[in-house]
Each structure stands twice: as C-alpha cells, then as structure tokens.
Amino acid sequence: MSVYKSSTGLDENIAAILCYLFAFLGAFVFVMLEKRSRFVLFHALQSIFLFVALMIGHVLAGFIPLLGPLLASLLTLAGLALWMTLLVRAGQGKWLKLPWVGELALRQARQM
Known part of the structure; x- marks a missing residue:
C-alpha cells in the first residue's frame, strides 16, 4: 500500500494498477484527472503507448502472409x-520502465 496519494484521492499504486487494468479507458481517465503524481501519469502514459504499439503490431501482422498469425499469437x-x-509492479509501487514506450512515457510525464 502506498503512503502517497494521487490527486484523485486514490493511493498511487492503486491508481497505477487501474491504468493497466482498464488499459485505454483507465489510462485516459488518469491522464485527464491526475494533476500531482508523476508515478500515476507515467503508468497511464506507458499503458496507452504499450497498448497502441501492440495494436499496431497486430494490424501489421495481419498483412504478412503465412507468418502473420504466428506473429500475432506471439504478440x-x-x-x-x-x-x-x-499490473504487479505498479501494485508494488515500482517504476518498471519498458524499452521505447517507457522512455516516451517518462518524457511525456515530465512535461505534464
């Protein structure tokens, strides 16, 4: 349990879990509502960027004959x-920064 609160009134780790649990919807809500916690903003942005990248990957895999379904399954x-x-790391209050999308999320969270 986090001792820090997000500007939404939730503990930071609970808010970060919700960013991943409800993927786009939860993440967009926290990007719009969060005014104080860089931790929550980071996880919300990373969730959005990750799931957008996965969706783009699935669409692109659909254009690849024969190997597309295998690539989509791996994705x-x-x-x-x-x-x-x-979900687990956010619940633990950890900043798990993924390659590429995590860097982008961190830069964006610092600017907000």
Whole structure:
C-alpha cells in the first residue's frame, strides 16, 4: 500500500494498477484527472503507448502472409505477459520502465 496519494484521492499504486487494468479507458481517465503524481501519469502514459504499439503490431501482422498469425499469437502472449507484469509492479509501487514506450512515457510525464 502506498503512503502517497494521487490527486484523485486514490493511493498511487492503486491508481497505477487501474491504468493497466482498464488499459485505454483507465489510462485516459488518469491522464485527464491526475494533476500531482508523476508515478500515476507515467503508468497511464506507458499503458496507452504499450497498448497502441501492440495494436499496431497486430494490424501489421495481419498483412504478412503465412507468418502473420504466428506473429500475432506471439504478440498476444507477449502483451499478456507484459500486462500481468506491469499490473504487479505498479501494485508494488515500482517504476518498471519498458524499452521505447517507457522512455516516451517518462518524457511525456515530465512535461505534464
């Protein structure tokens, strides 16, 4: 349990979990509402960027003959593993920064 509160009144780690648990919807809500916690903003932005990247990957895999379904399946498994890992780490109050999307999320959170 986090001792720090988000500007929404929730503990930071609970707010960060909700950013991943409800993917786009939860993350967009926290990007709009969060005014104080860089931790929550980071996780909200990383959630958005990660799931957008996974969706783009799935669309692109659909254009690849023969190997597309295999790539899409691998993306699904990777996405599920990332989602579960990020949920747990956010609940622990950890800043798990993914390559590329985590860097982008961190830069954006610092500017907000």
